[in-house]
Amino acid sequence: MNARAELPLHAPGATTDKGYIGQSVPRPNARRLLQGRGAYVDDLRFARLAHVVFFRSPYAHARLKRLDLSKAARQPGVIAAFDGRAVAEYCKPWVGVLGHLKGIKSPPQFAIAIERACCQGEAVAAVVAETRAQGEDALQHVEADWEELPVVTDMEEALAGKVVIHADLGDNVCFTRGLDTGGVDEAFAKADVIVEETYEFGRHTGVTLEGRSILADYNAAEHTLTVYHSTQAPHMMQDVFSRHLGIPEANVRVICKDVGGSFGIKVHVYPDEMATAAISVMLRRPVKFIADRLESFLTDIHAREHKARVRIACTREGEILAFDLWDLTAIGPYSVYPRTSGIEGNQVVNLTGGPYKHQQYRAQMNVVFTNKNVTCQYRAVGHPIAVALTEGIVDLAAEKLGIDPAEFRRKNLIPDSAYPYTFPSGIKFEKLSHHQSLDRLLELMSYKELREEQRALRDKSIYRGIGLAAMIEVTNPSPAFYGVGGARISAQDGATLRLEPTGMVTCIASVTEQGQGTEGAMAQIAASAVGVALDKVRVITGDTGVTPYGGGTWASRGAGIGGEAVLQAGRALRSNILEVAAHILHADRAELDIVGGEVVNRLTLESRLPLVELGRVAYFRPDTLPLKFQSELTVTRHYTPREYGFTFTNGIQACLVEVDVETGFVKLLKHWCVEDCGTIINPMLVDEQIRGGVVQGIGAALYEECLYSAEGQLLNGSLADYLVPMSAEMPDIIVAHIETPPRQSDLGAKGAGEAGTAGAPGAVMNAINDALRPFKARVAAQPFTPQRVLQALGKV
Amino acid sequence: MKAPSFSYARPGSLSGVFELLERHGDRARVLAGGQSLLASLNLRLSAPELLVDIACVPGLTGITVAGDKVRIGALTTHRQIERSPEVARHLPLLAQAVRNVACAAIRNVGTFGGSIALADPAAEYPACAVALDATFVLAGRAAERRVRAREFFRGLYETALRPGELLIAGEFPVSGDGYRSVFLELARRRGDYAMVGIAAHARTAGGRISDARLAFLAVSGTPVLAVRAAAALEGRPPDARTVAAAQAALGDELEAPADLYASRATKLHLARVLLGRALGALAR
């Protein structure tokens, strides 16, 4: 008890109390948001605020022969109207490539396209007005003559390259990667059983409650730019604004007020947002752009449009010998800056087959340009593809071999004792817990009983299916993710902790909050590390003018990286506080500790000095302290994972569905997820991250797809037509955890935010196919709409 | 997007409404619950100069039973229909159907008249009105007239309403003795407009089906009364052969145009499945 916040939290055999770590305490910002006191970009009020709206291409590919903005510029309330050339004078174009993705290419992209639009919705002009409505009225008066150009929307046609979108690039291939361990053909030659399947994945997007939002305020007197931005990565954006607008970085400040969901959508450079910032500079006044829902569907990054052929070779006994993968993905006309659109395909290559112990692996992956909206990193980047095709083909092999799918996985999962382990694709696992997770899952879901029930119900023509999906997941990336490729994206994060005179602790962290509860988790770590009550901690995030430098929140890195920085800062602050206390009390530092906001005797727990008194002395009466002593009650620490490129996590999901074989409707009955994110800081937050992630994965599996016509027109740009998963259709989602903290950090937290999304689509697919097994029918193209199920059943 | 600017009026009487509609012609639109109209304004799909809000016109709300008729006022909300004991007793078809209309928040404000006047091909009430042979009361400045539901829906979002006219109410014959109703629809998510739906009403005495009115929604620009399928059922018990014959007949009567997520073949298949299920439920 006396060592309540004594860390490391996971020291072997430790009997220490973890403080708030591991407790489901409510997040401090929840009440504010629920009372409607959030402050999103659109809530901010500025004098002389101008609103920008964009004139967007109605065509997927067209040359702008003539653009006349003069009439629009004369409409009531209009302040200015600009074309791409005008904005380009203030904002340099960018190219979305990275050095470690060898050979990746992309054309320069401008804030506002000049002369040619390469997908529907690409902006070719901006109108700035006193109100958004006036801007939209004026848009009706923009005159444009277009010459339609040939359109490439099909991935395979793009690869074939009869029509090349960017002539300068020579072909439509953005990036390609091959991987071969050798021995694959031999493995297939000696295999007893080979299974092959082609999987298709619909392009979808991450629908955030708050649309993309930016308010840029250029101050000519200081040559400073302050940007209120709904983004996940304020420091990255500070750097981007600085370099592309030619403003010294120190003069750019990016502030994230509340951010209403992101899912990876808000970690990219969007041309319309860059244009907004540029126009603020041009007009020397604050300018705001809020994407409306149609703009969100047209221009927020999409993701996941893949077609993948996968083969595996097995022995009669059920041992997987080799994986062979071919993957094709289409990313729209540009590789997105600065993370590139090559990462998703790259991840599919890295991760396919990842939970299993085969040694032979070959992959060929192509990323092609098309005339649809761009795609880029969205929650669980590449994982849902890799997991679904791995787990789909594994189920198929189990079926062919007549082995129960759970048993088949048990035979092939990398043993829990095998770590550290290097997977054939080159990725390294410090320590995973596949078998423990599988056992826990089967017990949690009463697997055997479910199978019996399934059999019994089939006799009554009720078709239920059980699907499993094991997974590995990239979290806590090191500089290996982006930095080594030349991207100016911080792999390090920092935290400053300050003891206030009142005994309060202010925690200023570079990781950011988008609604997932990061600030709550940081508060728990800070309170535990320093030894104060949770309500004595205030957390500040999301302001490049205030916080330490850092990457922000993405790639499931907030808790693992940002949290470790808070922990280290908290320990250091605790130590500094004790030093001050030792002087005040004339005591031996080693005898003292901090518990519940008081300095106590470490052994007797007797209260010696409340922090409020310590703060008073340290700040207002330091004259009473020894002459040479300076108290240091503000501490900053940073953290970057170094030993491993990524901190891999693992988990396994299961889904129970009932398929109506007459209508093709799939009813989700229950979903389970067992995952291992190491040290759990707040079980409630983690569980809800998993559940939310599962729901987004279910969206991919059953509902969500950005549908395009052959001419490249988005057909469902509204929430009436683009189907997001809704609560009524969602099953109960049962979550359980295995805790295998990595040794790299003292906190021992791995990421948890993407696990649900990574595994759910594969589990749903396998469940549907399990239900359809009596009919020898199978689905492999997401989303699994009623029509696709009926087609599989041969009914339509 | 923001709606284009418009003027707004909220007259307190029917004559006030008619006067405004006459004065502004097709530049004016009636506003009821706004659940469809405001969305279309915000998408800039339409840009009326004047919205005439009928919320304060007396006499347009409420459900009354008079003789063998149930009258539903145009401004009656979905929620009021859902909670009405009269509707539950006399119009079980409508009572079943209303649960499928949107979600609770929209049902609290959306109105019966708005739904009928909008005439969305996937909406529930129009199909129910056609199945039950309801009559709509329409009023203009000069006169009131009655139009049978079966003649009211003319085409995609097209009705018998004339410029300057208001839908005042719907009159439904109460469900007769020996008649039963089944409403079924398939929607991807609860509260979505249906992919396909059926409003079925028939006499089910003695295990036989007669006088079946099978109105399908979301298979054409208007609700479709499947008369051939009904003929195939007339006077028969709904055994497998009879059901199959009725299902087969649908191929000739339902246009079932493809939508974003389902081909014609899928829609027709689903309509047949629903017919089978509806007949099963009627016979039960």
Ligand SMILES: Cc1cc2nc3c(=O)[nH]c(=O)nc-3n(C[C@H](O)[C@H](O)[C@H](O)COP(=O)(O)OP(=O)(O)OC[C@H]3O[C@@H](n4cnc5c(N)ncnc54)[C@H](O)[C@@H]3O)c2cc1C
């Ligand atoms: C997300 C969502 C889901 C929905 N799902 C469904 C669904 O599943 N099923 C369904 O049936 N509906 C659905 N709706 C529509 C909803 O039921 C609407 O309430 C209804 O269609 C229109 O009613 P309203 O009172 O809101 O009319 P308004 O939106 O005010 O008006 C609609 C149209 O009718 C005209 N109008 C309204 N009242 C009259 C009148 N008395 N006389 C003449 N013209 C009139 C208006 O001028 C306008 O053109 C949905 C709506 C939304 C937003």
